[in-house]
Amino acid sequence: MADLVLIHGAGDSAAVWERQGEYFSKQHRVLAIDLPGHGARTSEAGMDRHEKNAAEVCRIMDQQGVSRAVIAGHSMGGAVAMILALDHPERVQGLVLVATGARMKMRPEFLEQARQTAEAHGNQIPSATHIIAVEQMVHPSMPPAVIQWVRERTGQASAQATYADFLANNNFDVMARLPELRTPALVVGGSEDRMAPQKFAEFLAKGIAGARLEILTPSGHYPMVEQEEGFNRLLEEFLSAAAPASAGA
Numbered sequence: 001m002a003d004l005v006l007i008h009g010a011g012d013s014a015a016v017w018e019r020q021g022e023y024f025s026k027q028h029r030v031l032a033i034d035l036p037g038h039g040a041r042t043s044e045a046g047m048d049r050h051e052k053n054a055a056e057v058c059r060i061m062d063q064q065g066v067s068r069a070v071i072a073g074h075s076m077g078g079a080v081a082m083i084l085a086l087d088h089p090e091r092v093q094g095l096v097l098v099a100t101g102a103r104m105k106m107r108p109e110f111l112e113q114a115r116q117t118a119e120a121h122g123n124q125i126p127s128a129t130h131i132i133a134v135e136q137m138v139h140p141s142m143p144p145a146v147i148q149w150v151r152e153r154t155g156q157a158s159a160q161a162t163y164a165d166f167l168a169n170n171n172f173d174v175m176a177r178l179p180e181l182r183t184p185a186l187v188v189g190g191s192e193d194r195m196a197p198q199k200f201a202e203f204l205a206k207g208i209a210g211a212r213l214e215i216l217t218p219s220g221h222y223p224m225v226e227q228e229e230g231f232n233r234l235l236e237e238f239l240s241a242a243a244p245a246s247a248g249a
Contacts, residue, residue, distance in 0.1 A: 009075030013039030037161025046161025
C-alpha cells in the first residue's frame with residue numbers, strides 16, 4: 001500500500017480527483033487536498049506563491065500522519081508538487097505530474113480577468129466561475145457527460161484564490177532546477193492540451209532523470225478524467241513500484 005497525495009489545479013479543488021480518490025482508496029491511503037481558498041476552504045485566503053502552497057501540503061500531511069507519499073499534481077498542482085519535491089525531498093516517495101509544466105506563465109488577459117473578478121467577489125465563488133471555458137480545456141471529442149462532469153467539479157475556488165493561483169503560476173519557473181529532482185517521476189500529458197501542451201510534458205520528462213513520459217489521447221487538460229481508465233492504469237503501475245519502498249520507509 002502506498003500513501004497518495006492529490007493536489008488540484010488553479011481555481012479547482014479536490015473534486016477534480018474524485019474518481020481517482022474512489023478508485024485508489026480501495027488499495028492505498030489517499031489524501032485529496034483542498035488548498036486554502038478552494039473547495040471546503042473558500043473562507044481562507046489563497047496563496048500567491050507555490051512555496052507557501054507546498055508548505056501547506058506538508059502541514060496537512062503532518063496533520064494526517066503522512067510522513068512520505070507519492071505526490072500527484074494536476075496543472076498548478078504539478079507546480080506545487082515540484083516545489084515540494086525540491087524543498088522537502090524527504091517527504092516525496094514519487095512524483096506524478098499531470099498536464100503541467102516547469103514554467104507556467106499566464107496569459108495577460110486571464111490574469112486581468114482574474115484580478116477584476118477578485119476585486120468584485122473577494123472570497124466568494126462568482127456565479128461565472130470559469131475564467132477559461134471548460135470547452136477550451138477538454139478534448140472536443142469527449143462525450144457530453146464527461147464535459148458536464150468537468151464543468152460541475154471545476155471552478156470551486158473563491159475569486160481571490162483563483163487570482164492568487166494565477167499569480168503563483170505566473171511566477172513559477174523551475175526549468176533550470178529539474179535536474180535537482182531525484183525522485184521517481186511519472187509525467188502524463190494530454191495529446192491536445194491547450195493549457196499545458198504536449199511539449200511541456202516532454203520537457204519535464206527530459207529534464208527529470210529517469211522520468212517516464214506518457215501522452216494520453218485523445219485528451220485535453222484533464223487526462224485523469226478524459227482518459228480515466230488509461231490514467232488509472234498508469235498511476236496504479238507507478239504506485240505498485242513505489243509501494244515496497246513505502247512499506248519499508
